[in-house]
Amino acid sequence: MTALSFADAMQLFVVGLSQGCLYSLIAIGLVLVYKATEQVNFAQGEFMMLGAFVGYQFIVLMGMPYWLGAMLTLVFMGAFGYGVEALVVRRLTGQPVFTVFILTLALGIALRAVAGIIWGFGNYSLPAPVDGNLTLGPVIISWASVLSIVVTAVVASALYLFFRYARQGVAMQALSLNQLAAFYMGIPVKRLTSSIWAMSAIFGGIAGLLLGPMTLVSTQMGFIGFKAFAGAIVGGFGSIPGAVIGCLLIGVTEPFFDIMFPTLKGIGAYLIMFLVLLIRPQGLLAQIYAKKV
């Protein structure tokens, strides 16, 4: 291995950052649902895939202007997320966690198949929201990547504030802690839960629209969701800042790991996660607390 030049290192860092941001967007979707319901949506990667395909439908197949198509995609995703909660997930409230794991895994399998049946199992290209590259000295980064960094920053801070200060945000946490008590308080639990799934699907959609142009749209693209999982876990599952920190950590270290072990690309994220968990079994910003007895 030849030594890495500073320019290359910067390039890797910047791209790692934007990659980390994409992981974060998916992870935020996961964490949102978890924060509000303690359910884990293993189909979040597939939500992202669906978002990319719906965008492909509107923008490429139906030829809509990009931003109109993108907006419609997000509207669709919102409705989809809402519907999935209201019609499917809700029926399992109160069941043990892995039952819900399995439900969403099954949902993911079904979604992949549905997308394949509708759009085909190939690889399709989706236009990027913005074209061109930004050149900062030796570092080249596409405007699309810059956009994904900006979007992630905005989304993450908005959500952080929402959960911290908004009445609904606190209520969502309350209902994840004790749903029955939340009901007793008159909190519209069902509507809030569905809304949170809608929000999470929308973020999945955003991630799909951003990732689609970079990797091609295909039924398999959802598997990247597992890396987002790794990121969210590293940060401490359930914390929005944690998810972002974890995903950035993974996004940024991964390329350097790959450079060091060029024949092991693809497992760096998991090794990094494993290492972090060895040291901090609950992730960086722990979301698991000791029970008082």
Place this chain on the structure above:
Amino acid sequence: EGLQGVTDDMITLGTYTDLSGPLAVWGVPEANGLRMRVDEINAAGGIHGRQLEIIIEDTQYQVPRAIQVANKLMRRDQIFAMVGALGTPMNLAIMPQQIEAGIPNMFPMSAEVEMYEPLDPMKYAFFRSYTDQFRAGVAYFKENGDFSTPCIAQLANEAGESMALGVTQQLAEYDMKVAAKTEHSATESDMLSSVTTLKNAGCDIVFLAGGVRDTILVVATSKKLGFEPTFVTGMVSYMDAVATAADGAMDGLYLVSPFVFANAGDSEGEAKRILESYSEIYGEKMAPQAQLGYVFIDLIAVALEAAGRDLTTEGFLAATEAITSYVDPIGGQSVSFGPEDHQGIESLIMAKVEDGKWTIAARGLDY
């Protein structure tokens, strides 16, 4: 007590392929091609008064599922022969018992050398091996233009490994070594680190021993960084989606393949008819994988035709072995078998992306 899969008016064939997994890009068009030729033959009255039937099962590119569906095809559906079964690991797992059960393995959708070696009366392969393909690719560039710093970007699976093996073997002929090698998994979404490794190694030719998506990503990422070595990929990427990907970034990508991807626009006669009628039936362009499926059945039909009405497995296999001057009606490659040679296409081609389309840069590659 008749022959398995053959009745007075029906011959049952089977295949397992990937209809919804990572290689569904191959499996779905293949299945269509297989079906199209079967329907054509049946519409034309079948073969010696027998209709053809093909049962297609989905493996999702998972070995355990493949084993199960193959078991079903062989034992429940009682197929006469397996045609175009997709996937190296699946074929490797299933072939032994399939052959033991007396079911020929015809033209698997895998270019692994084990598909025809060691020689076995029951197995016939269409493609030359991945290893040979890449050896020929290396030889081609050694002869036309030369290179000094060869590198490999390999997909972490068995096909990738075989392709990479071809590269190292052929390089050894020239006393050369691979300058850098990266290996990635199939679900990667970013190849920057691999590309940086290759770039830092100063590669002037990169052999992409891999699949579809990773090929696109490596080439596109390199373009963006202004790293432009010669890229050579394998037959797995031979499809439109690769040529048109990333707004022209694929232009200049080379590909070694045993088969030719024909376009309706450039074809004439029978080939044109097939390509157009496929588009009519399936509402999309006939992908090369569909062309392969079509040709597989066509070959089977030739053999069945030659084997006569009194069909036996031996007769069928002997008739296949006797095929020597078959010309692929779509791509035009010639296919021949012989007692010592159960592998169909000898000659390899070098394809190249130009203006977002696959063109043929050279024919008759070898090493």
Place this chain on the structure above:
Amino acid sequence: MTEVLRASNVETMYGRVMAIRGISLTVKEGSVVTVMGSNGAGKTTILKTISGALDPFKGQVEFEGRDITALDPDVIARVGIAHSPEGREVFSLLSVKDNLMMGAYCRKDRDEVARDLEKVLGWFPVLRTFLEKQAIYLSGGQQQMLALGRAFMQRPRVMLLDEPSLGLSPLLISEIFQIIKRINVEEGVTMLLVEQNASVALPAADFGYVLETGRIVMEGERDVLMKSADIREFYLGIKAESARGDRRWKARKTWR
């Protein structure tokens, strides 16, 4: 006085187990009603059925003449029934303050909410010192105060209190019942109270029911109940020492 709450002939099942069997009770506006009964009698089940956490298999629950049977618990809460559940059920990882504010989730009158918050903190000064502490780390009794305060923050028409005195110190128990009485009198909140500790609950109540294995076996005005020998012995713990002596020996309840 009019009836605010009426349950008629309610039966509730847990899977194959029928926990309450045809219960009817009425709660008059502005009164304090208590339900007594031994372990597993079904008291908690009644409250949960009223507040919608359990669906009755049969029967009807009405609030001010409106049928609220089997509505979602949040709808019932917004109608004006607050439930302070058994086992406290605080929002463990939220701060004490957020817990209290969740009680006021559906209220729009910010000023009133602030005033009520002050009131609650006045009743339970400990809560004020722990305002930013996560509820899980309160002691058992402190959590109980929090649960009560939170229910009050809803400003309900009717409060369903499931064992409000559980785990509280004697000092606080007497205070709690004073507070309950005060809320009842000053704020006009009707109370349906389930309590093991009948010796404090019954005197604070206007009317009482006695529940045994899912059935109501006795009901009456406070004064009537206070005089009943069985109630005195089994719930108020007032008895001639000699009747039980110091060995285990169980008297027979006459209503069985």
Place this chain on the structure above:
Amino acid sequence: MRVIFRKSYVQDIQLFRDRGQAFWYLLFAAIALAAPLFLDGYFLDELSFVFIYAIAGLGLMVLTGFSGQVSFGQAAFVAIGAYTHTILLTRYSVPWLLSLPIAALVAGLVGLAVGRICGKMHGLYLAIATLSIAIVTERLIGGAGDFTGGHRGLSVPEINILGLAIDESWKVYLLNFVIFVGCILIVRNLTRTRSGRAMIAIRDSEVSARALGTNVAFFKAYAFFISAVFAGLAGGLLAHAFFYITPETFGMGESIRLLLMIVVGGIGTIHGAVFGAFFIVLLPTVLSWVKIVLPSAVATSGGFDSLAFGLILLGFILFEPDGLYGRWTKIHHYFNVFPMYKKRSFQRQKTFLKTERLR
């Protein structure tokens, strides 16, 4: 309805609840042993798969169902078993009867190490950590070159026990069945002894488990060990059923399939693992029958199988979260009390979610 009068404590501990139950189980066993007489090779092979998957499922049940540790990486242990067994057989000519237990033990020891390392992780953290172990294992086996056959894999020799070739479906079937029954007995024994109870204790409340003297870390690791031994055993048998193994064979998909299996079967019960194995293995077969009656456009569309699989799973979990075994007990109850059956006995009460973030 049959009422059981318990006359001695032994009744609660012994293998079968009563004579009737013993009769039924033994009858099933007898039918299963006689199956080669009336089933063709296809079904025997399918049933072999059922037994092998059930063995792996039993292991996962011990880990996830009993000790409450969710593992998304069980296929890694299956892979380790399969590879160890194959390599021992082909490269070191170890006799089959020795090689299989060694393979199981090797998998078990790796499991023990994993359990030890992951002892502090819970729920989702553990799930994703084990998932990553599976991903890494797959890659490492693939990258280990000639020793493991790399990504190209290894071919697996026929079973040969002390010179006796197990070369036909019915022989393989019987062998798998016998091992399967052995495994069930072992897990059953685990459930009725101290270690099994310790695992259940850990699952439900670690604080109490500790207060009662359970060494939580030890029993967590022990659960991993047992479950990996079963996975390794299943791996060894599976290698023969696959004839050829590649690292991809034991990828993430396999791990998830195993997990799906025990949940569909009914989490936390031995029956669940077995029922789940039947479900997962036989579903494709059933689907292919269904396809015969469907319009060919639907049946032949790519993705039909996955869609059907996904939807059936979805439906299952939605309508019977207790799994097949849960449904079975209900049907059983229905017939037991038949004339007196009341619909309300199965009325599902509302359930509510409560945080599991407190440990």
Place this chain on the structure above:
Amino acid sequence: MNGLEIDNVSLSFGGLKAVDGLSFSVEPGSVFTIIGPNGAGKSTVFNLICRIYDPSQGDIRFNGKSLRKAKSHEVINHGIARTFQNIELFEHASLLDNLLIGRIRHGKFGPLSELFFTRSQMRQELAHRRKAEEIIEFLDLEGYRHARVADLPYGVRKKTEMARALVSEPKILLLDEPSSGLTSEETDDTAFVIEDIREVLGVTVVMIEHDMKLVNKVSDMVLAINEGRFLASGSASEVQSDPDVQAAYLGGQAA
């Protein structure tokens, strides 16, 4: 010295001193009661004894042996069993299984004899079962033997916890509010039970309790604490007549 000794123990959570230089000792064979207002640190003392928390200072000894080095799962091997204020049962298991889990400290880890269920294993299981049945009878839990614990009413769950602690055959039993959630009749029963625990089973009892009637009936020694510090100790009546205790805890009306 025999019995349980708490020696100048302190613990704080953040800035809050939950236990502050507390000392007391429990005579073997007695019933020792801790009272104090809510949040006084009573449960925390139990948690310290059971090694859930590590004291910042001081020592805890049982029968002369320091517990400070013990892991939390080893405490019971000294013969110390407890119940929890908020009930920590194994919710998805039956009552009987809960009790059998309580027997975990009796029996060694023998993987082979367990997995093959040898005869000696069978004998062991039967012994556990007999002990469990003894306690079930002792606490009148016969009717619930096979019920899933999650489905039991509060009071029965409370008793189940006590039973689970008792089957482990402890030398000393820590009860955190045993009578909470019980009717006065049931509280009376609890008093008898506690007496029996001491007399029949010979177990020392340390309990936290708010019901003064129960305290009066069974305690040999009462300790009152407030804000983690010693307030008063002595016989039940002595402590109750202490003005500090009255002000902080009883509110002037000794029950």
